Amino acid sequence: MSSANHKGSIVAGFLAPHPPHLVYAENPPQNRVKSEGGWEPLRWAYEHCRESMERLKPEVILVHSPHWTTIVGHHFAAVPELSGLSVDPIFPHLFQYEYSMKVDTELARLCYEEATSVGLNAKLMTNPKFRVDYGTIVSLHLLNPKWDIPVLPISANNSPYCTSLEVGQDQMVRLGEATRKAIERRGVRAVLAASNTLSHLHFSKEPDPPEDMSQEHVQSSAQYRWDMRVIELLRQGKIDELRAVLPQFMTETFAEVKSGALMWMLSALGFPKTPAKLHGYGTVIGTGNAVMEWNVNEEAV
Ligand code: 2X7
Ligand code: FE2
Numbered sequence: 001m002s003s004a005n006h007k008g009s010i011v012a013g014f015l016a017p018h019p020p021h022l023v024y025a026e027n028p029p030q031n032r033v034k035s036e037g038g039w040e041p042l043r044w045a046y047e048h049c050r051e052s053m054e055r056l057k058p059e060v061i062l063v064h065s066p067h068w069t070t071i072v073g074h075h076f077a078a079v080p081e082l083s084g085l086s087v088d089p090i091f092p093h094l095f096q097y098e099y100s101m102k103v104d105t106e107l108a109r110l111c112y113e114e115a116t117s118v119g120l121n122a123k124l125m126t127n128p129k130f131r132v133d134y135g136t137i138v139s140l141h142l143l144n145p146k147w148d149i150p151v152l153p154i155s156a157n158n159s160p161y162c163t164s165l166e167v168g169q170d171q172m173v174r175l176g177e178a179t180r181k182a183i184e185r186r187g188v189r190a191v192l193a194a195s196n197t198l199s200h201l202h203f204s205k206e207p208d209p210p211e212d213m214s215q216e217h218v219q220s221s222a223q224y225r226w227d228m229r230v231i232e233l234l235r236q237g238k239i240d241e242l243r244a245v246l247p248q249f250m251t252e253t254f255a256e257v258k259s260g261a262l263m264w265m266l267s268a269l270g271f272p273k274t275p276a277k278l279h280g281y282g283t284v285i286g287t288g289n290a291v292m293e294w295n296v297n298e299e300a301v
């Protein structure tokens with residue numbers, strides 16, 4: 001790992017959605033339940049991310065997941081190794097994953113320091129028996145199935161749900177800035193994973209079997225059009241326009257980005273006006289999932 005005397009940097013950011021179906025469909029040894037495949041276009045999109053990860057050689061992956069919800073404050077995992085069985089509460093028949101991950105606890109401490117210094121309520125999560133949520137695991141697995149890079153899971157404080165969209169998103173902007181400063185102080189090459197689906201209205205009845213791709217389709221044309229609009233803005237680097245329409249997008253499509261990961265990542269990247277790469281888009285039980293990448297610091301490779 002780089003020395004703390006050397007200034008660290010964010011080498012890439014990924015929009016890395018976490019439907020458990022994608023891990024289920026891949027049949028990795030860690031997942032106790034097996035499938036006949038499915039959702040290939042999205043899984044191929046993640047193959048491009050895996051190639052980027054090989055090239056970028058990050059020393060840590062930070063992931064912000066909406067399924068680690070914390071009521072008071074933004075939490076940073078600060079246990080050197082976390083392992084156990086993670087079961088998706090909604091799709092236990094698809095996701096029963098035996099995980100084992102090394103955590104960059106020093107980076108957690110620096111993130112905590114930086115977050116509290118800008119007035120955010122933050123906490124270090126030090127419970128060694130903590131059960132890691134499926135959102136964190138799915139995004140991390142899909143980006144790096146070898147699990148050979150330390151990680152830093154970050155919780156989703158539910159301020160956008162119990163205060164207002166504006167307060168919630170403002171907190172994510174500050175959390176992103178704090179995260180960037182912590183990475184610089186830590187002296188590591190970091191990748192950020194925003195673990196978010198876009199439009200989030202989904203089917204109320206699951207196909208049988210779940211991987212029957214003849215049943216997979218967009219939930220509504222309006223949702224699809226919203227997803228395309230958001231993706232196009234990101235592809236063109238029109239970040240100011242994106243920020244202006246995000247509240248309406250969140251409200252009209254129940255977009256999972258409301259929980260803050262996308263805003264956190266864009267803020268940490270300095271709201272890049274460079275075009276994002278779209279690796280792929282696809283639906284999972286009707287929700288809209290875009291796999292995207294920002295290389296804002298390519299010269300650091
Ligand atoms: O958590 C999720 C999700 N965000 C999208 C689709 C399907 C399942 O779980
Ligand atoms: Fe989700």
